[in-house]
Amino acid sequence: MATEKISWIPSIPYPPAQHGQWSPVTSTLNWCEEDYYATIYAAEIVNTLTNLLFMYLAIKGIRNCVTNGHDRIFIVTFAGYLIVGTGSFLFHATLKYPMQLVDELSMIYTTCLMFYATFSYRKSRIYSQGLAAFLVALALFITLYYHYLQDPTFHQNAYALLTAIVLFRSMWIMEVNIRPKFRSEERQAANPRSDSETKEVRDREDVRDKEILRQMWTMIACGLSIFLGGFAIWQLDNVFCPTLRRWRRQVGLPWGILLEGHGWWHLMTGVGAYFYIVWGIWLRHCLNYRQDDYELLWPRWTSMPVVAKQRNAQSNGYHRGSAKKAI
Template sequence: MATDTSMRSSAPVGFWGPPTSTIDWCESNYEHNYYIAEFWNTISNSLFVLLGLYGLYRSIKMGFEPRFHLQFIGVMITGFGSAMFHGTLQHVYQQCDETPMVWSILAWIYIVYNNEIEQIPMQNASTYVIAFLTTIGAIFTVVHAIYRFTTVFQVFFGILAVLGAGRLCMHYAEVKDPRARAVARSYVTSSLIGFAFWMMDYHYCHIVRGLPVNPQGHAWYDYCSGSLLCRC
């Protein structure tokens, strides 16, 4: 597992000092740069920032609704936060990664369920839903800043991801355009490949580190996740 303390204790200490994060990924610490704890995991997040910036530009240029602008801004913030986390392996910056992830997926939930929200027979239903999702994000932010609950975060994020993915499956069944369906299939493929890399890096680090070359599974997970933006 990526958090194996025996692996952590034997890791070299660089500019940011010993790791204080609850997760230390399978990439060897400070192997390539004295100032960057996990080099490949850090630079791979540039894809989130660049594609998020491009998506925001296109969203504004094409006159999309503000909810789409917010989603791309969240992606960029997550990219910066994740780079800070992997670059330092300090707990405070781990929160800068995980907290924006939750806010971003809450915005995504609002986007994919927007049609259903507009059909709610209640005045200002959209405003109430936004307030509800914002409250969830605020509560998570405060509690996450106080307690170290990596597993709770992963379960919570996973539940939100499943809720969003379920609605996407419904969209797939409703859409008949072959190009749109091809985009959906490539989206699912990238998601599954990225998740497989994440699982390998997180749960099977003891095997990965025995290989002649570290495949940098988490960096590939970042690449697959970032490439999803090209399909959205």
């Protein structure tokens, strides 16, 4: 049955489907966006172009790391984030199985990098090397087993589990090492407070750390809400796909673009993941007792946060500890 267009909305009718440059589809997944309706060069034009946000934020993150001297592991992580966006761009443009593997497996590899950054911090060289070997083996196992199964559910569960482990571990480290009443013995030993320090100095540092924690929890809440919101929209896109396709053709272009749920997933996941990496950078500087050298710049809710050197940063007594240099 033909779909009736809503006449009172100024719009362009959806063009008919056509044979694409990359036909036939060989991926094990095909999303709710109709294939090759806009151009023969991109199977899913909205799902393809929304990955440009990943690329922009990845370049922004890499430049920020280089400019402000953040730990190298975060440059590598942003490079992995860039590969995720690029892989997803190529996957949705072609709907080819090899590009699907680049898209999905790069998510696993980037999460393994954050896993290493989280669990290797201040550990011995032997422990860090053993953890690296374990993560390489795990990534290889997931790659081979996923290629054998070709079941997207396996990939999604593996990614969700790794992400949850890293997230909760980072929250634990943040609370134990920064909140004044939870300061760990390890932190006290690495950066002891001398008897000569005045109560005023200690109180100032406690107030500073509480404010940092407030900022971090706000970032976590925003990033996680955006990420989970995108996941919810994506699931609605899967469940109600026939209805959404009918609505898109009723409202026409460009309004139908707003009903592309997987495109919203890309945008919201990209922002949520960026928030998480920036939080990791800020947390690492705090664990290195450099709270007074760096600051979180997040002037408004609609802007992307960055961690930058303070313009007139001066070392204070709080940095005296022999914190191990991060990888």
